[in-house]
Amino acid sequence: MATEILMPALSPTMEEGTLAKWLKKEGDTVSAGDIIAEIETDKATMEFEAVDEGILGKILIAEGTQGVKVNTPIAVMIEEGESADDIGTSSAAPAASSDEPPAQKGKGENSKDEVGETTSAVANVKTPQPDRSPDWPEGTKMKTMTVREALREAMDEEMARDDTVFLMGEEVGEYQGAYKISQGLLDKYGPKRVVDTPISEIGFAGIGTGAAFGGLRPIVEFMTFNFAMQAIDHIINSAAKTLYMSGGQMGAPMVFRGPNGAAARVGAQHSQDYAAWYSAIPGLKVVMPYSAADAKGLMKTAIRDPNPVIFLENEVLYGRSFEVPDVEDFTIPFGKARIARQGKDVTIVSFGIGMSHALEAADKLAEEGIDAEVIDLRTLRPLDYDSIIESVQKTNRLVTVEEGFPVGSIGNHISAYVMENAFDYLDAPVINCTGKDVPMPYAANLEKHALTSAAEVIEAVKKVTYK
Amino acid sequence: MARKPAASKDAAEKRAAPNVSKDELLKFYRDMLLIRRFEEKAGQLYGMGLIGGFCHLYIGQEAVVVGLEAAAEEGDKRITSYRDHGHMLACGMDPGGVMAELTGREGGYSKGKGGSMHMFSKEKHFYGGHGIVAAQVPLGAGLAFADKYLENGRVTFTYFGDGAANQGQVYETYNMAELWDLPVVFVIENNQYAMGMSVKRSTKSTTFFGRGEAFGIPGEQVDGMDVLAVKAAGEKAVAHCRAGKGPYILEVMTYRYRGHSMSDPAKYRTREEVQKMRDERDAIESVRELLLQGKHASEDDLKAIDKEIKEIVNQAAEFSKESPEPSLDELWTDIYADDPATQNA
Numbered sequence: 001m002a003t004e005i006l007m008p009a010l011s012p013t014m015e016e017g018t019l020a021k022w023l024k025k026e027g028d029t030v031s032a033g034d035i036i037a038e039i040e041t042d043k044a045t046m047e048f049e050a051v052d053e054g055i056l057g058k059i060l061i062a063e064g065t066q067g068v069k070v071n072t073p074i075a076v077m078i079e080e081g082e083s084a085d086d087i088g089t090s091s092a093a094p095a096a097s098s099d100e101p102p103a104q105k106g107k108g109e110n111s112k113d114e115v116g117e118t119t120s121a122v123a124n125v126k127t128p129q130p131d132r133s134p135d136w137p138e139g140t141k142m143k144t145m146t147v148r149e150a151l152r153e154a155m156d157e158e159m160a161r162d163d164t165v166f167l168m169g170e171e172v173g174e175y176q177g178a179y180k181i182s183q184g185l186l187d188k189y190g191p192k193r194v195v196d197t198p199i200s201e202i203g204f205a206g207i208g209t210g211a212a213f214g215g216l217r218p219i220v221e222f223m224t225f226n227f228a229m230q231a232i233d234h235i236i237n238s239a240a241k242t243l244y245m246s247g248g249q250m251g252a253p254m255v256f257r258g259p260n261g262a263a264a265r266v267g268a269q270h271s272q273d274y275a276a277w278y279s280a281i282p283g284l285k286v287v288m289p290y291s292a293a294d295a296k297g298l299m300k301t302a303i304r305d306p307n308p309v310i311f312l313e314n315e316v317l318y319g320r321s322f323e324v325p326d327v328e329d330f331t332i333p334f335g336k337a338r339i340a341r342q343g344k345d346v347t348i349v350s351f352g353i354g355m356s357h358a359l360e361a362a363d364k365l366a367e368e369g370i371d372a373e374v375i376d377l378r379t380l381r382p383l384d385y386d387s388i389i390e391s392v393q394k395t396n397r398l399v400t401v402e403e404g405f406p407v408g409s410i411g412n413h414i415s416a417y418v419m420e421n422a423f424d425y426l427d428a429p430v431i432n433c434t435g436k437d438v439p440m441p442y443a444a445n446l447e448k449h450a451l452t453s454a455a456e457v458i459e460a461v462k463k464v465t466y467k
Numbered sequence: 468m469a470r471k472p473a474a475s476k477d478a479a480e481k482r483a484a485p486n487v488s489k490d491e492l493l494k495f496y497r498d499m500l501l502i503r504r505f506e507e508k509a510g511q512l513y514g515m516g517l518i519g520g521f522c523h524l525y526i527g528q529e530a531v532v533v534g535l536e537a538a539a540e541e542g543d544k545r546i547t548s549y550r551d552h553g554h555m556l557a558c559g560m561d562p563g564g565v566m567a568e569l570t571g572r573e574g575g576y577s578k579g580k581g582g583s584m585h586m587f588s589k590e591k592h593f594y595g596g597h598g599i600v601a602a603q604v605p606l607g608a609g610l611a612f613a614d615k616y617l618e619n620g621r622v623t624f625t626y627f628g629d630g631a632a633n634q635g636q637v638y639e640t641y642n643m644a645e646l647w648d649l650p651v652v653f654v655i656e657n658n659q660y661a662m663g664m665s666v667k668r669s670t671k672s673t674t675f676f677g678r679g680e681a682f683g684i685p686g687e688q689v690d691g692m693d694v695l696a697v698k699a700a701g702e703k704a705v706a707h708c709r710a711g712k713g714p715y716i717l718e719v720m721t722y723r724y725r726g727h728s729m730s731d732p733a734k735y736r737t738r739e740e741v742q743k744m745r746d747e748r749d750a751i752e753s754v755r756e757l758l759l760q761g762k763h764a765s766e767d768d769l770k771a772i773d774k775e776i777k778e779i780v781n782q783a784a785e786f787s788k789e790s791p792e793p794s795l796d797e798l799w800t801d802i803y804a805d806d807p808a809t810q811n812a
Contacts, residue, residue, distance in 0.1 A: 008514030011730030012521065032507055033526070033724060033745065035738065044732035049725070051511040070516055166616070192616065198646070203605050203639025210609015213594055214544070216616055237599050238606055246587035247577035248801035250594070282802050306804035 002057060002082060004073040010039060010046045017041045018066045019074060028056045030077070037063075037074070054079050126421070128386035128393070131336050135297065136325040143326040148318040150292035151181050151257075154299035155219060157329070159189055162217060165303055168195040168208055169221030169258075178223045179259060179318055205231030205256070209238045209308075212252035217303060222258035225274050225312065239308040240283030255302045257311035260288070261353055261403050262440055262451060264316070271440035271447075273404035275352065278310040279380040280408075285334055286381040288312040290355035292322035294378050297332030305334070314353045335382035339391075343373035346461050347391040349414060350401035351377040354452070357433070358401045361457035370465060380410060388414060389422050396427040397464040401457055406434040428464040433457050487695055489763040491537070495694045496754045497772055498536075499529035502553045503751060504780045505562055506725075509552065509569055512784060513729050518569045522583045525553035527724035530750035531656050532557035534697025535624055535717075538705050542619070546594040546607040547626035549584035550723075554626065558591045562779055566787035574790030578797055601627055601634035604653070608644045608714075611651035622708045626654045630661025632675045641682045641714070648713035652704045653679070655718045656691070662727040663735035676718035686716030692748040722748070 007017070018040040024030055030050045037048045057078035061068055068074065145153070159165045166189075171178045173186040173196040186194040197204040201222065208220040222228040228235065235256055243251030262271035279286045285307050289295040295313070302309040324330075340355065341362050350358040355376050362372040373391050377384060392398050398418060400411030411432030418430060433452045441447055461467075506524040513522050525532075528550075536557045539545075547554045555565050560576065568575025569583050576586045586596040594610060597603040607625025614621040631637065632655055644651055655675045659666050666673050676686035685707070689700040697719060704715035722744045726733050758764040764772075 006515060009516050009729075010514070012519060014730075043730065044734075046726075046731065047733050047738075049510070051507050051514075164616075195647075198639075198642060200639035200643065202636045203643055206602060206605025206636060207609040207612055207640065207643060210546075210594075210606035210611075211613040211616070212609070213606065214610040214613025214617075216613045233599055233602060234605070238597070238602055242587075242595070243804055244801045245577055245581040245585035246595070246801075247575075247580055248804075249577075249587050249589045251804050253804065285803075 002076050002078045003052065003054070005036075005050075005075040005077060007061070007068045007070050007072045007074050008039070008048055009070045010048070011041060011043060014041050014070060016067050016069045019061050019063055019068050020045060022059060022063045024056045026056055026059055030054060030056055050077075052077065055082075057082065128390040130384060130386040130390050131333075132339075135293070135332055135338070136327065136330065141326045142323040144321050145292050145324050146319055146321050147289075147292045147295045147313070148179070148181055150296035150322075150324055151299055151313065152183060152185070154296045155182070155303070156185065156188070158300055158303040159185070159193060162303075164215065165217045165219065166193040166195060167219045167221060168197055168204055170197055170199055170223045172196060172221050177221075179315060181313075181318070182221070201227050201230035202234060205234040206238065208254060209234050209252050212239070212254040212308075213242070213250055218254045219303065220254065220256045222256065224270060224315075225258050225260040226270050226272055228256065228258070228274070235278075235284070235308070235310070236281055240281050243307070244283060251306065252308045253306045255299075255305075255309045255311050257299075257302075258313060259315040259318070260312035261314055262316075262435075262447070265442060265444065265447060267442045268439035273312075273352075273402065273435065274310075275312060275380055275402060276404050276409050276413075278312075279383075279410060279413075281381075283308065284381060285309045285379065286312065287334065287379045288352040289378055290317065290352055290376055292320070293324045293330075294332060294338070294376070296324055297330050298334070298378060300329075300331045301334060304331075312352060316353055332378070334379045335384055336378070337384035337387040338376045338378055339373065339387070340376045341372065341374040343371040343395070345371045345395055346397040346399060346465055347373050347375060347388070347395045348399050348401060348457065348461065349375045349377060349388055349411075351380060351410070353403055354401040354433075357452060357454045357457050360454035361461065364454065364458055365461055368467075370461060370467065372461060377410075385417060385421070388418065392418055392422050393425045396425055397461075398426070398430045399433060399457060399460045399464060400430065401433045401452060403435050403451060406432065406437050409434050428466065431460040431464055433460050489761070492754060492758055492761075492763055493772075495530075495533055495537070496751065496758060496769070497776065498533045498557060499694065499751045499754065500773065500776045501562065501779065502526075502529045502533070502556050504776050505556060505566070505783065506552060508780045508784050509566065510725070510729065512566075512570065512787070517788065518583070519571065520582055521549065522569065522729045523550040523727065524725040524729075525550055525723070527744065527749075528656060528658060528691065528721045529553060530694035530697055531654070531691045531719045531721050532626075534691075534694040535652075535654060535701040537694075537698040538701030539622070539624065540705075542592065542621050543705075544592045544594055544607075544610045544614070544621060544623040545626070546603045546610060546623065547596070548600060548603055548628065548631065549596070549598050550628070551584065551586060551596045555586060555588070555591075555593055555596075558588075558593050560586075560588050560591050560593060562783035563786035566783040567790045570787040570790070571792065572787060572790035573793045573797075574786060578801075579793040580797060580801065601631035601636050603627060604631065604634075604637045605640045607653075608640045608649050608651050611644070611649040611708075611714075612647065615647070615649055620709060622650045622652060622705050624652050624654055626656055628661060629655060629657040629659065629666050629675060630664065630669070632657075632678070633661075633669060638678075638682075641679055641684055644714040645679075645682045645684050648711060650708035650711070651714045652701070652708060653684075653686075653714060653716045655716065656721055657718055658721045658723045660723070660727070660735065663731075665735065674718070676716050679714070679716040684714050684716055686718060688718045688720060691719035691721030692744075692750045692753070694750055694754060
């Protein structure tokens with residue numbers, strides 16, 4: 001049976017090309033894999049191989065012809081015993097007459113309107129319905145502990161609860177943790193479950209992700225998130241995207257954790273807040289706690305979560321003490337912001353170390369008669385949009401506070417969201433208090449100015465309240 | 468520790484009197500032929516615009532995966548990069564499901580959301596299908612880490628190319644894999660070209676099997692055009708891993724007949740070089756000769772197999788065309804393992 005050879009697409013973007021040269025002539029016997037022609041595109045000259053065996057019965061497009069559309073019949077193959085004379089040339093494939101192959105065309109048409117609909121459906125949350133249930137019942141017995149102790153206790157409890165949970169990272173074991181977060185865990189769980197790694201971030205991030213594919217629940221500690229940039233390919237391309245790429249067959253239930261953001265006087269390479277970077281990635285969950293109670297409750301939730309979770313801690317906060325509920329199995333759900341302080345004049349939204357500035361500013365503003373509501377987001381993905389919108393509907397003014405760079409910040413995203421969903425409630429433009437748009441300097445005075453501060457928050461609040 | 472391959476003359480003699488059953492030879496023939504015919508068909512569908520994006524064909528390298536799969540046991544894992552169609556077919560994944568993923572259809576292994584480079588099968592212990600060169604190396608060691616942790620006796624085959632072998636993360640992984648005695652076989656498929664960069668132009672240390680020596684990992688070079696040699700080497704490597712002795716490196720010398728991807732100008736090697744490999748070293752032809760010489764099969768028997776394989780591939784192609792495109796709801800699923808509706812930002 002005669003079969004047509006069609007002008008092939010030889011690259012993802014090729015629509016037409018030049019039939020530069022025929023390497024076989026009419027009547028030649030061709031086997032699969034033989035190069036039969038050279039085809040030129042705007043990118044390169046490429047060889048075109050036969051996929052079936054037979055005889056090149058008739059050449060339909062002469063060599064040297066330019067602008068041959070993909071899928072145009074260029075030759076006809078016949079089998080032994082057939083004659084080239086029997087071949088009509090009128091049988092141009094219908095696809096060849098169209099500008100696009102049919103499969104691609106259908107795809108474009110469908111996706112446009114329906115995707116559009118879905119996108120706007122996600123964005124249009126009109127009536128906020130935040131979860132305002134208390135994190136723990138009233139009258140719960142409390143204990144005072146540091147953020148460091150809270151994180152350790154959370155990991156300890158989860159390792160005791162689930163044998164597949166293990167901790168790996170640099171100095172997590174014998175050294176007892178570079179910041180002492182894992183102190184005592186090696187003694188309790190042994191080297192099988194508290195794994196000291198060499199200084200090989202991309203290597204152990206990849207091994208950790210593979211172990212998660214393989215059925216374990218790894219906690220991968222980065223000594224600081226600055227070093228995770230060496231490993232970010234595995235965090236994003238391997239851990240975050242696999243569930244989607246596998247059509248839901250397998251993913252990476254794991255936690256990447258460590259201190260994030262500026263410590264003090266360690267310069268540009270050790271002082272960056274990655275909150276906005278990771279929050280940009282679908283497939284990741286991102287947590288950035290401020291208090292010890294949140295650190296504990298959210299860490300336990302993170303370890304149990306079936307997805308990759310980025311857990312951003314802060315060196316400055318490690319030693320700070322907070323009240324933590326003294327109950328068994330205390331967890332905090334993701335996507336639920338905490339109203340750290342109720343108020344009616346302005347909404348200040350922050351997370352992590354930014355909460356220190358927000359709360360300090362709110363105290364000082366109260367002395368001046370401005371009643372600020374402070375929201376601690378706690379998790380950045382999923383983000384509790386409803387709590388923000390509900391508060392803005394009440395206060396009509398919004399200031400965001402974070403340590404990260406200003407361009408593409410969490411504050412930028414919240415501003416856009418609020419503009420889209422609560423524009424009519426705003427009585428002033430939203431102001432984002434962020435770190436300055438500079439690499440972190442070393443000099444004490446410059447570093448102080450590079451970071452945001454309570455003073456800046458106060459100034460921003462006065463601006464949006466026209467005081 | 469590291470050892471050079473047998474000279475090709477010895478290999479030829481070995482081939483003349485192989486210690487292999489008729490059934491196994493026939494299986495090798497069939498499995499390798501399936502990969503070749505499947506890939507030819509994929510190339511054809513790409514040319515017709517039914518497959519988009521990047522498409523990297525495995526033609527020429529069939530003996531590598533077929534030989535190593537013969538050394539694997541049920542439950543062993545495999546992971547590779549983006550030239551992955553052969554690995555999937557060799558471990559028993561359904562050709563229709565693979566082809567339908569190439570055409571981006573609902574019936575594909577990833578429901579059309581992964582494509583040629585990103586496919587997985589939990590059932591067949593195939594962990595992808597990874598698009599970033601060498602990223603699969605630590606991931607594979609991680610799978611082995613999990614197996615060792617779970618004490619299940621499984622081994623992971625971690626495949627990568629001569630191009631990936633120059634990535635830094637490979638050596639971080641070697642170090643930790645040996646440090647922790649992980650049961651992983653690192654299979655370097657040396658097809659001699661990283662895209663268009665020949666091994667000679669990319670490194671002065673061209674014997675990749677020896678690069679584990681610095682970390683204490685034994686390795687050897689294997690003739691990757693000889694499926695029996697690949698199987699034998701695979702068995703040795705697997706035995707090493709299963710005995711708890713840690714990782715093993717196999718550098719399998721192979722050759723890809725087609726371009727790096729479909730859009731390959733093929734200017735970095737001569738046509739004669741490719742033709743010579745096809746004519747003199749083709750792995751499928753070798754097994755065919757063994758079958759005929761040993762009177763294990765007649766020309767007619769093999770023709771019948773050819774026909775059967777062609778039919779399987781045609782059916783896969785038909786399925787890949789008929790399977791509908793994924794529903795638009797699929798855009799929003801499989802992003803998070805729990806309640807997707809509440810997790811999207």
